[in-house]
Amino acid sequence: MNNLEVRIGSLIFKNPILLASGTCGNGREINKFYDINGLGGFVTKSITLNPREGNPPPRIWESYAGILNSIGLENVGLQKFLEEEMPFLERLSTNVIVSIAGEKKEEYYEIARNLRGCKISGVELNLSCPNVEGGGMLFGIDKEMVKEITKKVVKEIGKPVWVKLTPQAKDIVEIVKAVKDAGGEAVVLFNTFLGLAIDWKKRKPVFKRIFAGYSGPAVKPLVLRYVWEVYEENLLPIVGCGGIVSFSDVLEYIFAGASLVQIGSANFRDPWIGERLVKEAFKYFEKERVMDLIGIAHKNYKEVEE
Amino acid sequence: MNNLEVRIGSLIFKNPILLASGTCGNGREINKFYDINGLGGFVTKSITLNPREGNPPPRIWESYAGILNSIGLENVGLQKFLEEEMPFLERLSTNVIVSIAGEKKEEYYEIARNLRGCKISGVELNLSCPNVEGGGMLFGIDKEMVKEITKKVVKEIGKPVWVKLTPQAKDIVEIVKAVKDAGGEAVVLFNTFLGLAIDWKKRKPVFKRIFAGYSGPAVKPLVLRYVWEVYEENLLPIVGCGGIVSFSDVLEYIFAGASLVQIGSANFRDPWIGERLVKEAFKYFEKERVMDLIGIAHKNYKEVEE
Amino acid sequence: MVKDITGKVILNNNVGNNIFLLCLEAEEVEEVYPGQFAMLSVGDEYDPFLRRPMSIFKRDKNRYYFLYQVVGRGTHLLSKKRNKEEIKVLLPLGNSFPNLNKKENVLVVGGGVGIAPLNFLVDYYKDQVNFYTFIGFSSFVSEEVYLDLKKYSREFVISSEDGSIGYKGKILDFIPKDLNTFDKIISCGPSQMLKLLVKRVEDKDRVYLSLEERMGCGFGICLSCAIKSKDKVLHVCKEGPVFCGTEVIWDE
């Protein structure tokens, strides 16, 4: 077994470096820069049942060491995704996780049913969409809703299901428990944080929808905090995501308790970052196994304090 | 009336630029760099009833465009504060707000009683300390506790009371309502965010207390979001605090709904930042009044959308 | 093939009011065409975080020229770069201007630093195509900015809003009345200018515009740079930055 290998649930990853949903297209674009089969895997751009045009411009805005985005889930919809993207995805020899989003519960289930027969590793539920049936609140902040959707998707798809959490949830640990109860195999911490930017020249919010998703290096300490807390509960494997730009960031996540990491915004700055991090991982883990170091900071902390 | 003047509650500020608690000592240090009477005011380092040594090193750690701190409320305690700092503070001709912290409710009240006779503008309650009587949870995340402490302090002190909120509270608007009900004159958004850093070389948390307070430019979009939300509720004047490093940041806060702003970590990089921002404010507000532009982005947004 | 090359600054001159001409020396990349752009990294650390899109103003073997205006933090940082400092550049990105045929009559209209991709175009086709070039600025720019355009165009007109160079006024006031005589019309500049220009052309399919939108990546993975076309969403970095006049809609 290679030192970089990570098993979580029923999946095997050749290394812990994945790319995050919405930040690597559907693999093809990044594959022009390097062979994405060298990655532990990647998550496709969230798909919805019907095509979505996304939000009007501006869709992206820079803040200090972070970005705000309001893409609005632009995607071609399930049907076109199956026709145009799936053949490429099914030929890959790394883990492909398909991200699913919807504004109604039924949308998640229908997409799941349609993916059942596909040669993919599993799905990631993006529950950070407003639930149009439930008054516009995010699915992901309501533990009952998370449990219900996860359970049904697990049943429909017959493949590993990950749930990507939103940091807007008031009690993260409760949500992780819900995912576990429902049969999810891992939780992804996190989708973007809610943030605001004001265009001071125009004296109004930058984005049409006022708030936007905040990501990038700026959010790293906030996400790490929750990785630590969730790891302490010993509930489910954690996929860490937020602000990773360098290999030491990857180590911080693994030592804090993440089994795998996802690289998001950093792909925009440097399309080769995934490949580079895998190379650095090979060097660093020459004599040790990733699996033995997941959460090691907890052990080391307790030893010192006792 | 000068264009920069801001009135909130019973206080008048000659301009909206204040320095935040714990980031400007007790005024004296910054006063070596410029005359702090030129500021709208400043908030002293939080004092506790008894002296506190603070936390062991390291106490500060850098992240991307942000810092984590774990000072542990080092301070000389009420008695020495009254003897050594108060005479200087009472001679100032700008607003001096004294920040109060404690681990027991009674500590807040006793400090308030002792400050009653002092020539200060008011107090700011730092409720981001663990409540030792209440099992270590932060005072500031419990709306009943916030109400109780604020009410009693208002009574004891007979001066304006501001409450500084912690972003760790699950429902910020609820807390603001509690402050309003209890007679607080303003809310300060925010104290630091909970964050984590792992020392990847040592493979353990950087800080002895694991988590630390995250501040600096990285947190700005997160705080602005809440300034917007709280302003929409039209409950109490807002003092914005988090990540301000430039004058355009100040404008973002004011346009989003903050009546005043506090500058925190930026003082560490540039001790003159307060003076510089006041100068820029003079230039910018040559023809308009700050008071007329507080929250202007809400109005402008609604006009465009309708 | 898109490459991330490291360019050494060999020139970074102030050539107008907040306008700079930057030349980077780096490895020679194959197949870079007029209209394409690059993503320039403005610093090694993480603030600012994103790269900045810049049209290629000129390409001379292993030298790449950019003409840029200082508008915010990133371009300010760029303007501070001194000789020998290094800048990472992802290129070539995006589509390019349409191929021009021998002896075609092409009207070129540029506004401000929008002349950047047009300069590359004229330089590239200088021996084969008849260019009629009209460019406008808000204030004075030095000669290096328009030297090539002037030299390689049959007709060359420059204007400035404050009259400090060329005719006084907006450039659209000086372009030929009859636009039907041109085989192609190619333009880049402020969207207000593009909008008015397109309005004046009957056959919109003879007009090609280079557009701008805020970009996260520059190569199609973030979907930030969407603009609405008639029936679908187009991405400036992938389907553009050059669009045919028929593709673009100008409401909002």
Add this chain to the structure above:
Amino acid sequence: MVKDITGKVILNNNVGNNIFLLCLEAEEVEEVYPGQFAMLSVGDEYDPFLRRPMSIFKRDKNRYYFLYQVVGRGTHLLSKKRNKEEIKVLLPLGNSFPNLNKKENVLVVGGGVGIAPLNFLVDYYKDQVNFYTFIGFSSFVSEEVYLDLKKYSREFVISSEDGSIGYKGKILDFIPKDLNTFDKIISCGPSQMLKLLVKRVEDKDRVYLSLEERMGCGFGICLSCAIKSKDKVLHVCKEGPVFCGTEVIWDE
């Protein structure tokens, strides 16, 4: 008076394994004493956010020298600065070494870049005091690093752990056995070295150490730089960085 001066890089040389000697030209600031330090801004943007504390290695009118080791992001950025680039420097900060009396015999012990403040000290008092200087490095450093110390000391010993310069070994192995003969002992370097040195001196009040702790501000407002003394908390940037051997405790 503490000032924020803008220094122009006029030298930034690699003088050892990850060690650099930086010289900045700026305005002349009054009253800068040996042992004091500066806070160097490593970039104009907000990542990295904080300034970096650096001892003053030498001061020559309007020129300020720093000797630093690249250990992380900030010092890496510093090492990339080229001639003419500007660096903002807050100085002078902290207390300073004690005044030295004429003809005193002073033992100077430095480890690695910890020699920086000692160099300023020896340069400052060179005509009046008898210095016995012992400095150690882990590997090779070029002569510019210790030229002054060598020239102005009665006795000068240098060692390196890998033997590539001077004696092979740690510098504490080479200092005189009898430390009672010195009027003062002044040291700066790794805390392990300081600890062992202090142990060997009987009268701890003749020892002066320059200490380090992580700093947020450098001038007393953030309380990051606290160290525990016997009965109270001391702040390296305010009460220090120079402490008397009696003040410091070395548990933990």
